Amino acid sequence: MLVLIAEDDGLHRAFARTIVEELWSGDLEVLEASDGEDAIDLAARRDPSCVVLDLQLPKVTGIEVARAIWSRRADTRILFWSNFADEAYVRGVARIVPPGSVYGYVLKSASEAGMRSALRGVLREGHCIIDREIRGIQHRVQDRLEGITDSEYESLIDIALGLTDKTIAMRRGLSTRGAQSRIQHLYDKLGLSSSAEPAADSAPDFNPRTRAIYLAICRGLINVDVLRREQRRLDAWLDVAAATRTGNDGSSDS
Numbered sequence: 697m698l699v700l701i702a703e704d705d706g707l708h709r710a711f712a713r714t715i716v717e718e719l720w721s722g723d724l725e726v727l728e729a730s731d732g733e734d735a736i737d738l739a740a741r742r743d744p745s746c747v748v749l750d751l752q753l754p755k756v757t758g759i760e761v762a763r764a765i766w767s768r769r770a771d772t773r774i775l776f777w778s779n780f781a782d783e784a785y786v787r788g789v790a791r792i793v794p795p796g797s798v799y800g801y802v803l804k805s806a807s808e809a810g811m812r813s814a815l816r817g818v819l820r821e822g823h824c825i826i827d828r829e830i831r832g833i834q835h836r837v838q839d840r841l842e843g844i845t846d847s848e849y850e851s852l853i854d855i856a857l858g859l860t861d862k863t864i865a866m867r868r869g870l871s872t873r874g875a876q877s878r879i880q881h882l883y884d885k886l887g888l889s890s891s892a893e894p895a896a897d898s899a900p901d902f903n904p905r906t907r908a909i910y911l912a913i914c915r916g917l918i919n920v921d922v923l924r925r926e927q928r929r930l931d932a933w934l935d936v937a938a939a940t941r942t943g944n945d946g947s948s949d950s
Contacts (some may be wrong), residue, residue: 697720697722697723697724697725697745697746698725698727698742698743698744698745698746699716699720699724699725699726699727699744699745699746699747699748699819700726700727700728700729700735700738700739700742700744700746700747700748700749701713701716701726701727701728701729701747701748702728702729702730702732702734702735702747702748702749702750702753702758702761703728703729703730703748703749703750703753703777704730704731704750704752704753704754705750706730708750708777708804709728709730711811712748712777712811712815713726713728715808715811715812715815716748716815716819718812719812719815719816719819719820720820727742727744730754731753731754731755731756732753732754732755732756732757732758732760732761733755733756735747735749735753735756735761736756736760736761736764736765739761739764739765739768739772740764740768743768743769744772745771745772745773746772746773746774746775746818746819747762747765747772747773747774747775748774748775748777748815748819749761749762749774749775749776749777750777750778751776751777751778751780751785751789751921752778752779752780752921757921757924757925758776758778759785759788759789759792759921759925760925762774762776762789762792763792766792766793766794766797770794770796770797771797771798772797773797773798773799773818773819773822774797774798774799774800774818775799775800775801775802775814775815775818775819775825776789776799776800776801776802777802777803777804778801778803778804779803779804779805780803780916780919781803781827781829781830781833781916782916782917782919783833783836783837783915783916783917784916784917784918784919784921784922785916785919785921786801786830786833786834786837787837787849787917788922789801790834790837798818798822798823798824799818799824800814800817800818800823800824800825800826801825801826801827801830802814802825802827803827803829803830806827813825833916843885844882844885844917845881847868847878847881848878848881848882848885849917850868850878851864851875851878851879851881851882852882852908852909852912852917852918853918853922853923853926854867854868855879855905855908855909856909856912856918856923856926857923857926857927857930859930861875861876861879862875864879866937867930867933882908883904883908886907886908886911886912887911888902888904888907888908888911
């Protein structure tokens with residue numbers, strides 16, 4: 697049995713290791729990583745069957761670590777372990793879980809008994825164990841009226857990164873009007889439509905774009921980890937777009 701514990705806090709890492717060693721007797725080896733890059737490297741070299749994974753790791757986030765691990769081996773059992781129940785993390789996990797994979801999501805505020813139960817259920821017994829608070833967020837995400845759709849979430853990310861409507865349209869393969877329509881739907885979900893409308897003979901109370909970012913941060917829809925990851929994706933897209941424009945310019949001159 698090979699277990700990887702990826703956690704940047706030494707006390708939390710030792711706590712998880714102690715429970716794992718108590719739950720498994722006999723043939724057990726525990727690997728430890730203190731940042732996301734080390735976790736990905738260890739997983740690639742040693743191929744652990746079970747992983748305890750902090751979502752907020754230095755260098756590379758837990759979401760990216762899980763994606764890398766599952767891309768190599770979809771049957772790896774992963775218990776996500778976090779201080780936060782942000783909707784951003786819940787969405788991030790949901791988007792990368794391979795069909796049929798075993799995983800769990802437990803908060804670090806859980807009792808020792810709760811952590812022990814989650815480790816036993818996910819890593820040893822192969823059950824999906826989701827913290828009650830996390831499950832409530834999952835239901836909200838899936839709710840057609842309250843939840844933000846994937847396309848609306850993309851619009852939220854784009855405006856949080858500071859993109860114009862025209863650039864959003866180009867990035868998402870939409871017309872400018874289509875991009876604006878998605879953004880308006882996002883405003884509706886966040887309850888911004890009425891508050892952003894001006895009263896008679898007065899300016900609107902809020903700038904809807906910046907207000908949407910504020911509300912999204914308060915709700916946990918976006919956070920620094922998400923925006924850093926999305927900035928890297930944006931940088932990659934901008935590089936491709938620039939190369940495409942250069943290629944088109946070159947071909948038109950020949």
